[in-house]
Protein backbone atom coordinates (compact mmCIF):
# COMPACT_ATOMS: atom_id res chain seq x y z
CA UNK A 406 0.00 0.00 0.00
CA UNK A 407 1.40 3.37 -1.03
CA UNK A 408 0.09 6.36 0.79
CA UNK A 409 1.12 9.95 1.07
CA UNK A 410 0.78 12.35 3.92
CA UNK A 411 0.22 16.07 3.89
CA UNK A 412 0.51 18.05 7.08
CA UNK A 413 -1.82 20.90 7.86
CA UNK A 414 -1.32 23.50 10.50
CA UNK A 415 -4.63 24.34 12.09
CA UNK A 416 -5.58 27.93 11.63
CA UNK A 417 -7.91 29.05 14.36
CA UNK A 418 -8.29 26.22 16.95
CA UNK A 419 -10.53 24.05 14.81
CA UNK A 420 -13.02 25.15 12.35
CA UNK A 421 -15.78 23.31 14.06
CA UNK A 422 -17.84 26.42 13.37
CA UNK A 423 -18.49 24.85 9.99
CA UNK A 424 -20.46 22.24 11.85
CA UNK A 425 -23.99 23.50 11.50
CA UNK A 426 -23.77 24.63 7.90
CA UNK A 427 -25.20 21.39 6.62
CA UNK A 428 -26.05 17.91 7.77
CA UNK A 429 -23.59 16.35 5.38
CA UNK A 430 -19.94 16.99 4.66
CA UNK A 431 -19.82 20.00 2.36
CA UNK A 432 -18.49 19.55 -1.12
CA UNK A 433 -17.66 22.51 -3.28
CA UNK A 434 -18.66 21.86 -6.83
CA UNK A 435 -16.08 23.25 -9.20
CA UNK A 436 -17.79 22.06 -12.31
CA UNK A 437 -19.88 25.12 -12.87
CA UNK A 438 -19.33 26.85 -16.18
CA UNK A 439 -15.67 27.76 -15.84
CA UNK A 440 -15.18 27.63 -19.61
CA UNK A 441 -17.46 28.37 -22.53
CA UNK A 442 -20.07 25.88 -23.62
CA UNK A 443 -19.14 23.35 -26.27
CA UNK A 444 -21.13 23.79 -29.45
CA UNK A 445 -24.45 22.00 -29.30
CA UNK A 446 -24.61 21.73 -25.51
CA UNK A 447 -25.82 23.82 -22.65
CA UNK A 448 -25.71 23.53 -18.89
CA UNK A 449 -28.85 22.89 -16.91
CA UNK A 450 -28.75 23.36 -13.13
CA UNK A 451 -31.48 22.74 -10.62
CA UNK A 452 -31.65 21.96 -6.92
CA UNK A 453 -34.01 21.40 -4.04
CA UNK A 454 -34.52 19.68 -0.71
CA UNK A 455 -34.59 15.97 0.01
CA UNK A 456 -33.62 13.49 2.75
CA UNK A 457 -33.23 16.23 5.35
CA UNK A 458 -30.64 17.97 3.21
CA UNK A 459 -30.23 19.48 -0.27
CA UNK A 460 -29.79 18.02 -3.72
CA UNK A 461 -28.20 19.58 -6.77
CA UNK A 462 -28.10 18.47 -10.40
CA UNK A 463 -25.82 19.91 -13.06
CA UNK A 464 -26.61 18.38 -16.44
CA UNK A 465 -25.24 18.72 -19.95
CA UNK A 466 -28.20 18.88 -22.31
CA UNK A 467 -28.80 19.57 -26.00
CA UNK A 468 -28.98 23.23 -26.99
CA UNK A 469 -32.53 24.50 -26.88
CA UNK A 470 -33.51 21.53 -24.80
CA UNK A 471 -37.00 21.76 -23.40
CA UNK A 472 -36.42 19.14 -20.72
CA UNK A 473 -35.65 21.50 -17.84
CA UNK A 474 -38.99 21.46 -16.03
CA UNK A 475 -39.86 17.89 -16.82
CA UNK A 476 -36.43 16.68 -15.66
CA UNK A 477 -36.84 18.37 -12.29
CA UNK A 478 -40.28 16.82 -11.91
CA UNK A 479 -38.94 13.36 -12.79
CA UNK A 480 -36.08 13.72 -10.30
CA UNK A 481 -38.29 14.96 -7.47
CA UNK A 482 -40.85 12.23 -8.06
CA UNK A 483 -38.14 9.58 -7.75
CA UNK A 484 -36.64 11.24 -4.67
CA UNK A 485 -40.06 11.31 -3.03
CA UNK A 486 -40.49 7.58 -3.78
CA UNK A 487 -37.11 6.87 -2.18
CA UNK A 488 -37.99 8.85 0.94
CA UNK A 489 -41.31 7.00 1.30
CA UNK A 490 -39.34 3.79 1.30
CA UNK A 491 -36.07 4.62 3.10
CA UNK A 492 -36.73 7.47 5.51
CA UNK A 493 -36.95 6.78 9.23
CA UNK A 494 -38.12 10.41 9.49
CA UNK A 495 -41.46 9.61 7.83
CA UNK A 496 -44.01 8.05 10.11
CA UNK A 497 -45.54 5.57 7.69
CA UNK A 498 -42.55 4.98 5.40
CA UNK A 499 -41.69 1.41 4.48
CA UNK A 500 -38.64 1.33 6.75
CA UNK A 501 -40.57 2.80 9.70
CA UNK A 502 -43.24 0.15 9.27
CA UNK A 503 -40.61 -2.57 9.15
CA UNK A 504 -39.00 -1.20 12.31
CA UNK A 505 -42.25 -1.45 14.20
CA UNK A 506 -43.14 -4.87 12.80
CA UNK A 507 -43.04 -8.08 14.83
CA UNK A 508 -39.98 -10.30 15.02
CA UNK A 509 -39.88 -13.70 13.31
CA UNK A 510 -42.14 -12.80 10.37
CA UNK A 511 -41.19 -12.03 6.79
CA UNK A 512 -41.97 -8.43 5.88
CA UNK A 513 -42.30 -7.86 2.11
CA UNK A 514 -40.19 -4.90 0.90
CA UNK A 515 -39.71 -2.81 -2.24
CA UNK A 516 -36.74 -3.38 -4.52
CA UNK A 517 -35.27 -0.07 -3.24
CA UNK A 518 -35.18 -1.13 0.40
CA UNK A 519 -34.09 -4.64 -0.61
CA UNK A 520 -31.11 -3.40 -2.66
CA UNK A 521 -29.96 -1.01 0.06
CA UNK A 522 -30.17 -3.71 2.75
CA UNK A 523 -28.32 -6.27 0.57
CA UNK A 524 -25.49 -3.80 -0.11
CA UNK A 525 -25.33 -2.83 3.57
CA UNK A 526 -25.21 -6.48 4.62
CA UNK A 527 -22.30 -7.16 2.30
CA UNK A 528 -20.31 -4.24 3.75
CA UNK A 529 -21.20 -5.31 7.31
CA UNK A 530 -19.73 -8.75 6.62
CA UNK A 531 -16.59 -7.34 5.00
CA UNK A 532 -16.01 -4.95 7.92
CA UNK A 533 -16.85 -7.42 10.68
CA UNK A 534 -19.77 -5.23 11.71
CA UNK A 535 -18.05 -1.81 11.73
CA UNK A 536 -20.78 -0.84 9.28
CA UNK A 537 -24.17 -1.98 10.52
CA UNK A 538 -27.57 -0.56 9.61
CA UNK A 539 -29.13 -2.18 12.68
CA UNK A 540 -27.66 0.72 14.72
CA UNK A 541 -31.09 2.41 14.73
CA UNK A 542 -31.76 2.12 18.50
CA UNK A 543 -28.28 3.41 19.35
CA UNK A 544 -28.55 6.30 16.88
CA UNK A 545 -31.85 7.35 18.46
CA UNK A 546 -30.57 6.88 22.01
CA UNK A 547 -27.67 9.24 21.36
CA UNK A 548 -30.06 11.75 19.83
CA UNK A 549 -28.92 11.60 16.21
CA UNK A 550 -31.91 9.85 14.64
CA UNK A 551 -35.46 10.77 13.78
CA UNK A 552 -36.27 10.90 17.50
CA UNK A 553 -33.93 13.91 17.83
CA UNK A 554 -32.41 14.96 21.15
CA UNK A 555 -28.69 15.42 20.45
CA UNK A 556 -28.99 19.10 21.17
CA UNK A 557 -29.72 18.36 24.83
CA UNK A 558 -26.02 17.41 25.01
CA UNK A 559 -26.69 14.78 27.66
CA UNK A 560 -25.02 11.37 27.70
CA UNK A 561 -27.42 8.42 27.98
CA UNK A 562 -27.30 6.21 31.06
CA UNK A 563 -25.02 3.17 30.89
CA UNK A 564 -27.81 0.58 31.14
CA UNK A 565 -29.66 2.25 28.26
CA UNK A 566 -26.50 2.17 26.14
CA UNK A 567 -26.13 -1.52 26.96
CA UNK A 568 -29.77 -2.28 26.02
CA UNK A 569 -29.48 -0.38 22.74
CA UNK A 570 -26.22 -2.17 21.91
CA UNK A 571 -27.92 -5.55 22.44
CA UNK A 572 -30.27 -4.75 19.55
CA UNK A 573 -27.42 -4.00 17.13
CA UNK A 574 -26.37 -6.97 15.03
CA UNK A 575 -26.69 -7.26 11.27
CA UNK A 576 -26.77 -11.06 11.61
CA UNK A 577 -30.18 -10.74 13.30
CA UNK A 578 -31.61 -9.36 10.06
CA UNK A 579 -32.49 -12.01 7.48
CA UNK A 580 -32.89 -11.16 3.82
CA UNK A 581 -34.97 -13.02 1.24
CA UNK A 582 -34.67 -12.23 -2.46
CA UNK A 583 -37.77 -13.73 -4.05
CA UNK A 584 -40.06 -12.11 -3.21
CA UNK A 585 -37.93 -9.41 -1.53
CA UNK A 586 -38.50 -9.53 2.21
CA UNK A 587 -36.79 -8.92 5.54
CA UNK A 588 -37.12 -10.69 8.88
CA UNK A 589 -35.71 -9.70 12.24
CA UNK A 590 -35.11 -12.04 15.13
CA UNK A 591 -35.42 -9.31 17.76
CA UNK A 592 -38.48 -7.07 17.78
CA UNK A 593 -36.35 -4.21 19.16
CA UNK A 594 -33.99 -4.32 16.17
CA UNK A 595 -34.24 -1.07 14.23
CA UNK A 596 -32.63 -0.34 10.89
CA UNK A 597 -31.31 3.07 9.88
CA UNK A 598 -30.00 3.44 6.34
CA UNK A 599 -28.83 7.06 6.68
CA UNK A 600 -25.23 6.05 6.00
CA UNK A 601 -25.99 4.45 2.64
CA UNK A 602 -29.32 5.69 1.28
CA UNK A 603 -28.23 9.14 0.13
CA UNK A 604 -25.64 7.37 -2.02
CA UNK A 605 -28.29 5.00 -3.33
CA UNK A 606 -30.44 8.02 -4.15
CA UNK A 607 -27.58 9.56 -6.12
CA UNK A 608 -27.14 6.33 -8.12
CA UNK A 609 -30.84 6.11 -8.86
CA UNK A 610 -31.12 9.74 -10.02
CA UNK A 611 -28.03 9.32 -12.17
CA UNK A 612 -29.54 6.22 -13.78
CA UNK A 613 -32.73 8.14 -14.46
CA UNK A 614 -30.80 10.99 -16.17
CA UNK A 615 -28.65 8.57 -18.18
CA UNK A 616 -31.82 7.26 -19.76
CA UNK A 617 -32.95 10.66 -21.01
CA UNK A 618 -31.60 11.00 -24.54
CA UNK A 619 -31.17 14.80 -24.39
CA UNK A 620 -28.83 14.45 -21.38
CA UNK A 621 -25.17 13.86 -22.27
CA UNK A 622 -23.66 14.13 -18.83
CA UNK A 623 -24.59 15.00 -15.28
CA UNK A 624 -23.32 15.55 -11.78
CA UNK A 625 -25.79 14.45 -9.15
CA UNK A 626 -25.29 15.49 -5.54
CA UNK A 627 -27.37 14.74 -2.46
CA UNK A 628 -26.08 16.13 0.86
CA UNK A 629 -22.47 15.99 -0.27
CA UNK A 630 -22.52 12.54 -1.92
CA UNK A 631 -21.79 12.84 -5.63
CA UNK A 632 -21.71 10.77 -8.81
CA UNK A 633 -21.11 11.85 -12.40
CA UNK A 634 -21.43 10.49 -15.90
CA UNK A 635 -20.58 11.85 -19.34
CA UNK A 636 -19.04 15.29 -19.70
CA UNK A 637 -19.64 18.91 -18.69
CA UNK A 638 -21.30 21.32 -21.11
CA UNK A 639 -17.84 22.70 -22.00
CA UNK A 640 -16.71 19.19 -22.95
CA UNK A 641 -14.37 18.78 -19.96
CA UNK A 642 -14.39 16.23 -17.16
CA UNK A 643 -16.30 16.90 -13.96
CA UNK A 644 -14.22 18.30 -11.10
CA UNK A 645 -15.18 18.04 -7.44
CA UNK A 646 -13.62 19.87 -4.52
CA UNK A 647 -13.59 18.05 -1.22
CA UNK A 648 -13.83 20.38 1.70
CA UNK A 649 -11.21 20.26 4.41
CA UNK A 650 -12.18 20.51 8.05
CA UNK A 651 -9.61 23.30 8.31
CA UNK A 652 -9.65 26.59 6.52
CA UNK A 653 -6.32 26.59 4.76
CA UNK A 654 -5.57 25.68 1.13
CA UNK A 655 -8.71 27.53 0.10
CA UNK A 656 -10.75 25.28 2.32
CA UNK A 657 -10.18 22.22 0.16
CA UNK A 658 -8.59 18.97 1.23
CA UNK A 659 -8.44 17.82 -2.39
CA UNK A 660 -9.80 18.33 -5.89
CA UNK A 661 -10.61 15.33 -8.01
CA UNK A 662 -11.52 14.67 -11.62
CA UNK A 663 -14.31 12.17 -12.06
CA UNK A 664 -15.38 10.26 -15.17
CA UNK A 665 -18.06 7.81 -14.21
CA UNK A 666 -17.33 7.53 -10.52
CA UNK A 667 -18.86 8.55 -7.23
CA UNK A 668 -17.35 10.33 -4.25
CA UNK A 669 -18.79 10.29 -0.74
CA UNK A 670 -17.66 11.48 2.67
CA UNK A 671 -18.33 10.91 6.32
CA UNK A 672 -17.03 12.81 9.30
CA UNK A 673 -17.28 13.63 12.96
CA UNK A 674 -17.00 17.39 12.61
CA UNK A 675 -20.43 18.27 11.24
CA UNK A 676 -23.03 16.33 13.19
CA UNK A 677 -21.93 16.11 16.85
CA UNK A 678 -22.21 17.67 20.28
CA UNK A 679 -19.59 18.29 22.91
CA UNK A 680 -19.58 16.94 26.43
CA UNK A 681 -16.76 17.50 28.93
CA UNK A 682 -14.43 18.54 26.12
CA UNK A 683 -15.15 15.38 24.09
CA UNK A 684 -16.74 15.34 20.66
CA UNK A 685 -19.76 12.99 20.62
CA UNK A 686 -20.34 12.22 16.96
CA UNK A 687 -23.26 10.68 15.06
CA UNK A 688 -21.08 7.83 13.77
CA UNK A 689 -21.72 4.85 16.03
CA UNK A 690 -19.39 2.01 16.89
CA UNK A 691 -21.87 -0.87 16.56
CA UNK A 692 -19.89 -3.07 18.95
CA UNK A 693 -20.30 -0.48 21.72
CA UNK A 694 -23.65 1.04 20.82
CA UNK A 695 -21.95 4.40 21.34
CA UNK A 696 -20.31 7.10 19.21
CA UNK A 697 -16.88 6.23 17.85
CA UNK A 698 -13.86 7.38 19.79
CA UNK A 699 -11.31 8.00 17.10
CA UNK A 700 -8.76 10.51 15.88
CA UNK A 701 -10.14 10.13 12.33
CA UNK A 702 -12.24 13.20 11.69
CA UNK A 703 -13.20 12.74 8.03
CA UNK A 704 -13.09 10.05 5.35
CA UNK A 705 -13.71 10.33 1.62
CA UNK A 706 -14.22 7.36 -0.70
CA UNK A 707 -14.22 7.14 -4.50
CA UNK A 708 -15.96 4.11 -5.96
CA UNK A 709 -18.07 3.21 -8.98
CA UNK A 710 -21.30 3.26 -7.04
CA UNK A 711 -22.30 6.12 -4.76
CA UNK A 712 -24.22 3.73 -2.52
CA UNK A 713 -21.08 1.75 -1.71
CA UNK A 714 -18.88 4.88 -1.53
CA UNK A 715 -21.32 6.34 1.01
CA UNK A 716 -21.30 3.20 3.15
CA UNK A 717 -17.52 2.68 2.95
CA UNK A 718 -16.94 6.27 4.05
CA UNK A 719 -18.91 5.66 7.27
CA UNK A 720 -17.29 2.24 7.79
CA UNK A 721 -13.84 3.85 7.51
CA UNK A 722 -14.79 6.31 10.27
CA UNK A 723 -15.38 3.33 12.56
CA UNK A 724 -12.35 1.17 11.67
CA UNK A 725 -8.83 2.17 12.67
CA UNK A 726 -6.72 3.81 9.98
CA UNK A 727 -4.65 0.73 9.08
CA UNK A 728 -7.70 -1.52 8.83
CA UNK A 729 -9.48 1.05 6.68
CA UNK A 730 -6.48 1.30 4.34
CA UNK A 731 -6.15 -2.49 4.12
CA UNK A 732 -9.81 -2.95 3.28
CA UNK A 733 -9.72 -0.10 0.74
CA UNK A 734 -6.85 -1.89 -1.01
CA UNK A 735 -8.64 -5.24 -1.09
CA UNK A 736 -11.84 -3.59 -2.34
CA UNK A 737 -9.94 -1.36 -4.79
CA UNK A 738 -11.59 1.84 -3.62
CA UNK A 739 -10.04 5.29 -3.40
CA UNK A 740 -9.73 6.41 0.22
CA UNK A 741 -8.63 9.66 1.83
CA UNK A 742 -8.55 9.89 5.62
CA UNK A 743 -8.08 13.08 7.59
CA UNK A 744 -7.00 12.40 11.14
CA UNK A 745 -6.04 14.51 14.09
CA UNK A 746 -2.30 14.01 14.28
CA UNK A 747 -1.62 16.11 17.32
CA UNK A 748 -3.07 19.07 19.20
CA UNK A 749 -2.46 21.45 16.35
CA UNK A 750 -2.05 19.49 13.16
CA UNK A 751 -4.03 17.20 10.94
CA UNK A 752 -2.69 14.41 8.77
CA UNK A 753 -4.16 13.59 5.38
CA UNK A 754 -3.58 10.07 4.10
CA UNK A 755 -4.63 9.04 0.58
CA UNK A 756 -4.15 5.66 -1.06
CA UNK A 757 -3.02 5.18 -4.67
CA UNK A 758 -6.54 4.51 -5.89
CA UNK A 759 -7.57 7.93 -4.57
CA UNK A 760 -4.45 9.71 -5.74
CA UNK A 761 -5.04 8.83 -9.38
CA UNK A 762 -8.13 11.07 -9.41
CA UNK A 763 -6.39 14.14 -7.98
CA UNK A 764 -6.28 17.27 -10.09
CA UNK A 765 -2.63 17.95 -11.14
CA UNK A 766 -1.84 20.66 -8.63
CA UNK A 767 -2.48 18.18 -5.81
CA UNK A 768 -0.34 15.37 -7.17
Ligand code: FAD
Pocket residue numbers: 428429430455456457458487488491492493494535536537538540544549550597598599600601602603628629670671672676687688689690691715718719723
Ligand atom coordinates in the same frame (compact mmCIF):
# COMPACT_ATOMS: atom_id res chain seq x y z
P1 FAD B 1 -22.91 9.44 7.13
O1 FAD B 1 -21.61 9.16 7.74
O2 FAD B 1 -23.13 9.11 5.69
O3 FAD B 1 -24.00 8.59 7.95
C1 FAD B 1 -24.05 8.66 9.35
C2 FAD B 1 -25.39 8.20 9.79
O4 FAD B 1 -25.49 6.79 9.57
C3 FAD B 1 -25.65 8.44 11.27
O5 FAD B 1 -26.30 9.68 11.49
C4 FAD B 1 -26.48 7.24 11.62
O6 FAD B 1 -27.83 7.49 11.30
C5 FAD B 1 -25.96 6.13 10.74
N1 FAD B 1 -24.82 5.40 11.31
C6 FAD B 1 -24.01 5.77 12.35
N2 FAD B 1 -23.05 4.86 12.57
C7 FAD B 1 -23.26 3.87 11.67
C8 FAD B 1 -22.58 2.65 11.42
N3 FAD B 1 -21.51 2.25 12.15
N4 FAD B 1 -23.04 1.86 10.42
C9 FAD B 1 -24.12 2.25 9.67
N5 FAD B 1 -24.81 3.40 9.88
C10 FAD B 1 -24.37 4.21 10.86
N6 FAD B 1 -32.54 14.09 8.50
C11 FAD B 1 -33.34 15.04 9.01
O7 FAD B 1 -32.91 15.78 9.90
N7 FAD B 1 -34.61 15.20 8.55
C12 FAD B 1 -35.13 14.41 7.57
O8 FAD B 1 -36.27 14.58 7.17
C13 FAD B 1 -34.30 13.39 7.02
N8 FAD B 1 -34.76 12.55 6.04
C14 FAD B 1 -33.95 11.57 5.55
C15 FAD B 1 -34.43 10.70 4.55
C16 FAD B 1 -33.62 9.70 4.05
C17 FAD B 1 -34.16 8.76 2.99
C18 FAD B 1 -32.29 9.56 4.52
C19 FAD B 1 -31.39 8.49 3.95
C20 FAD B 1 -31.80 10.40 5.50
C21 FAD B 1 -32.61 11.41 6.02
N9 FAD B 1 -32.17 12.29 7.02
C22 FAD B 1 -32.98 13.26 7.52
C23 FAD B 1 -30.86 12.05 7.61
C24 FAD B 1 -29.80 13.01 7.23
O9 FAD B 1 -29.79 13.38 5.88
C25 FAD B 1 -28.55 12.31 7.73
O10 FAD B 1 -27.90 13.24 8.51
C26 FAD B 1 -27.65 11.73 6.72
O11 FAD B 1 -28.24 10.70 5.98
C27 FAD B 1 -26.38 11.23 7.37
O12 FAD B 1 -25.46 11.44 6.40
P2 FAD B 1 -24.05 12.07 6.66
O13 FAD B 1 -23.44 12.22 5.31
O14 FAD B 1 -24.15 13.23 7.56
O15 FAD B 1 -23.30 10.93 7.49
